[in-house]
Amino acid sequence: MLSHDPLSRVLFIDLARRRSWVETRPELFDPNLNGGLGGAGAGIRLLEEECPAGTDPLSPENPIILAIGPLVGHYPLASKTVAMFKSPHTGNLGESHAGGRSAVALRMAGYGAIVIRGRSSMPIYLVVEGDDVFFRDASALWGMRNAYTVGTVLRQRESGAGLRSILRIGRAGERGVTYASVITETYRHFGRLGLGAVFGSKQLKALVISGKRNLPVADRRAYRTVYDQLFKAATESELMKKYHEIGTPINVQPLDAIGALPTRNLQSGRFEGAEAISGERLAADYLGRRVACAHCPVACVHLAALRLPYPNDPYFYKTLMLGYDHEPIYAVGSLLGISDPPGMLRIMDETEIQGLDVMSTGVCLAWATEALARGIISLEDTDDVPLAFGNAEAYIAATERITTQPTPFYQALARGVEHAASLYGGSDFALAFGGNEMPGYHTGPGCHLGYLTGARHSHLDSAGYSIDQKAVQKGQELTPEGVAEALLTEERWRQVLASLVVCFFARGIYTPEIVVAALQPIGIEITAQTLHALGTDILQRKHAFKAREGFDVTAVRLPARIWETPSPAGPFDADFLQQALLAFDKFSRE
Amino acid sequence: MAKRLSVVDVDRCVGCQACMFACTRRTGEGGLAASCIGIRSAGGIRKGFVVVVCRACANPPCARVCPTNALTFREGGGVRLRAELCIGCGNCVEACPFGAVFWDSEQHKPQICVYCGYCAQYCPYGVIALEEIESQ
Numbered sequence: 176m177l178s179h180d181p182l183s184r185v186l187f188i189d190l191a192r193r194r195s196w197v198e199t200r201p202e203l204f205d206p207n208l209n210g211g212l213g214g215a216g217a218g219i220r221l222l223e224e225e226c227p228a229g230t231d232p233l234s235p236e237n238p239i240i241l242a243i244g245p246l247v248g249h250y251p252l253a254s255k256t257v258a259m260f261k262s263p264h265t266g267n268l269g270e271s272h273a274g275g276r277s278a279v280a281l282r283m284a285g286y287g288a289i290v291i292r293g294r295s296s297m298p299i300y301l302v303v304e305g306d307d308v309f310f311r312d313a314s315a316l317w318g319m320r321n322a323y324t325v326g327t328v329l330r331q332r333e334s335g336a337g338l339r340s341i342l343r344i345g346r347a348g349e350r351g352v353t354y355a356s357v358i359t360e361t362y363r364h365f366g367r368l369g370l371g372a373v374f375g376s377k378q379l380k381a382l383v384i385s386g387k388r389n390l391p392v393a394d395r396r397a398y399r400t401v402y403d404q405l406f407k408a409a410t411e412s413e414l415m416k417k418y419h420e421i422g423t424p425i426n427v428q429p430l431d432a433i434g435a436l437p438t439r440n441l442q443s444g445r446f447e448g449a450e451a452i453s454g455e456r457l458a459a460d461y462l463g464r465r466v467a468c469a470h471c472p473v474a475c476v477h478l479a480a481l482r483l484p485y486p487n488d489p490y491f492y493k494t495l496m497l498g499y500d501h502e503p504i505y506a507v508g509s510l511l512g513i514s515d516p517p518g519m520l521r522i523m524d525e526t527e528i529q530g531l532d533v534m535s536t537g538v539c540l541a542w543a544t545e546a547l548a549r550g551i552i553s554l555e556d557t558d559d560v561p562l563a564f565g566n567a568e569a570y571i572a573a574t575e576r577i578t579t580q581p582t583p584f585y586q587a588l589a590r591g592v593e594h595a596a597s598l599y600g601g602s603d604f605a606l607a608f609g610g611n612e613m614p615g616y617h618t619g620p621g622c623h624l625g626y627l628t629g630a631r632h633s634h635l636d637s638a639g640y641s642i643d644q645k646a647v648q649k650g651q652e653l654t655p656e657g658v659a660e661a662l663l664t665e666e667r668w669r670q671v672l673a674s675l676v677v678c679f680f681a682r683g684i685y686t687p688e689i690v691v692a693a694l695q696p697i698g699i700e701i702t703a704q705t706l707h708a709l710g711t712d713i714l715q716r717k718h719a720f721k722a723r724e725g726f727d728v729t730a731v732r733l734p735a736r737i738w739e740t741p742s743p744a745g746p747f748d749a750d751f752l753q754q755a756l757l758a759f760d761k762f763s764r765e
Numbered sequence: 766m767a768k769r770l771s772v773v774d775v776d777r778c779v780g781c782q783a784c785m786f787a788c789t790r791r792t793g794e795g796g797l798a799a800s801c802i803g804i805r806s807a808g809g810i811r812k813g814f815v816v817v818v819c820r821a822c823a824n825p826p827c828a829r830v831c832p833t834n835a836l837t838f839r840e841g842g843g844v845r846l847r848a849e850l851c852i853g854c855g856n857c858v859e860a861c862p863f864g865a866v867f868w869d870s871e872q873h874k875p876q877i878c879v880y881c882g883y884c885a886q887y888c889p890y891g892v893i894a895l896e897e898i899e900s901q
Contacts, residue, residue: 248786248795249796251783251786279782282796283796283797326809330809336805337803337805338797361810362810387796387798387870388796388798389789389794389795389797389798389799390794390796391794391795395793398795399790402790406783406887464811464813465779466780467779467781467782469780469781470782470783471781472779472781472887474779474781474890496811
């Protein structure tokens with residue numbers, strides 16, 4: 176790495192003492208110093224240093240770490256920020272990635288990472304403007320009902336328009352809902368595993384980051400050549416076209432067609448309303464604008480324009496602009512049996528207003544719906560909200576109650592479906608894996624094993640759905656060992672992408688060869704072999720952290736619903752899953 | 766004929782800022798500090814974007830308020846910067862109604878679009894284009 180590249184600067188902020196300082200840590204970002212490469216690799220190293228064994232996730236001792244990598248600000252599609260923390264949702268490794276503008280803003284402010292320690296004695300928000308760090312009073316913003324308004328206020332109050340990122344939490348984060356999100360640029364999120372609750376526990380309402388600088392280049396001609404190659408691939412290749420045009424909801428109908436679209440708490444893999452909530456239908460009837468993350472020409476962010484009348488005030492309307500993607504459509508569409516787009520979009524809107532992870536919210540509500548129907552819980556528990564598949568009004572009411580928690584039942588639900596089911600029963604249909612709620616694929620054993628084994632318990636860890644779908648296409652039978660090995664191979668390489676903070680949607684463009692070619696002009700000489708070794712090392716570090724905090728992949732809870740409901744790459748059973756988990760455990764130690 | 770950058774259709778802007786990065790890359794470096802084009806939201810991303818770029822005015826206010834003639838009128842419209850004459854007073858920044866005079870905070874001098882059109886080559890959606898200025 177070039178010596179004058181500001182990436183090696185780590186900004187430390189101590190909320191308790193209202194103090195900040197910079198440490199230069201090139202080894203976290205330069206693979207030729209100690210095997211770091213920024214992003215996830217830097218994040219897990221900092222977490223090892225900052226988070227002692229057994230730390231309470233909502234205590235001042237839990238750090239918030241935000242890290243980016245060397246390609247940010249140099250090349251397109253390298254615009255993710257990796258957050259590392261101990262998750263209040265799973266009590267283990269917390270890692271969440273967000274697009275938007277935060278990665279470029281951090282780079283332009285002159286840092287490779289930010290570490291936030293301690294707890295403020297009053298609500299505050301932080302402003303990082305290049306070298307300057309300001310602690311600002313957020314007590315008037317605390318408790319504000321609508322998280323959108325927090326963004327509006329900070330946008331008007333702070334400088335740096337066009338060059339800044341505004342990370343903020345809603346009331347769900349303030350109140351410690353363990354799957355509260357951090358919202359950035361209104362439409363992107365650190366959604367999963369409860370970073371919002373960690374912000375809330377520190378009385379940190381928001382973080383504004385901005386800056387403007389040049390970044391050094393070692394070989395200008397090669398830099399432009401590789402840049403043009405990547406830009407051309409991003410804008411012209413078929414690899415990215417689907418994300419630009421229909422966006423991620425292009426998956427809804429194909430998944431339904433093969434019986435892999437989780438519906439009504441996964442009582443089925445097919446949804447009769449799939450066409451109505453598909454990407455194609457939303458684009459035709461609601462798409463109002465497409466927007467991009469900073470330095471990404473693909474523009475996969477799709478916003479629906481939803482015009483809503485005021486029922487009792489004729490000629491009064493409001494028009495909402497709501498971000499939609501495959502996962503929210505699954506979580507509060509098919510999984511809740513909602514087939515009317517306005518209803519579905521309004522539930523998504525309520526999760527944004529509260530600052531909740533939409534996927535965990537949808538899974539919690541789907542389980543609660545089934546639990547109510549089975550008599551496991553009562554209307555007294557739900558505060559008289561008549562949860563029923565297809566009833567959008569009830570889900571909007573229940574979503575707010577996850578934040579306000581008027582009954583012990585909502586207090587339990589605010590800690591996730593696994594926790595609620597452990598108190599009330601119904602674990603067999605509580606769709607959580609390693610404590611994290613299910614993503615939107617029921618393709619076969621591969622996807623579920625991916626959720627179970629992935630370091631983040633996310634579909635993005637190792638793309639198990641892809642293993643299932645390839646097997647179906649080729650007519651191959653999956654074996655436990657084969658699935659375990661494929662998952663591990665994919666997850667190891669993704670550690671490299673997550674360190675460079677390349678968007679996983681661009682994984683087809685950023686091949687190992689291109690990564691090597693892109694790093695050389697900015698002063699990092701590395702081989703593809705070393706990159707692969709780095710990926711293995713980073714994943715091992717994550718597994719070691721998780722083992723230290725008590726996680727055992729061979730002992731995870733398996734909800735029976737996943738093999739009871741037929742999947743395209745099925746049938747499979749608990750034995751198959753157990754064998755695969757043992758194989759994954761064995762291979763990951765090799 | 767003099768050329769300038771034209772905002773063809775701001776409603777097609779997705780806010781990717783590829784143009785801004787192109788403008789600095791023109792100098793051979795990464796990042797944004799040398800960029801003479803700015804993309805920001807029109808009051809939140811939900812409302813779309815604003816493209817801030819020099820319009821190559823026929824009678825540019827930025828040049829009219831320069832006390833040292835560092836900014837001179839360009840034939841056909843727009844201005845040229847002679848940085849060696851600039852004292853960094855910032856009058857030009859104040860004078861431009863579009864905010865299209867950017868600022869080099871290291872040298873304390875303005876950054877002025879040179880109408881090269883490099884940025885437009887990286888706009889995938891036809892938001893901006895280099896065009897010839899019609900004589901008035």
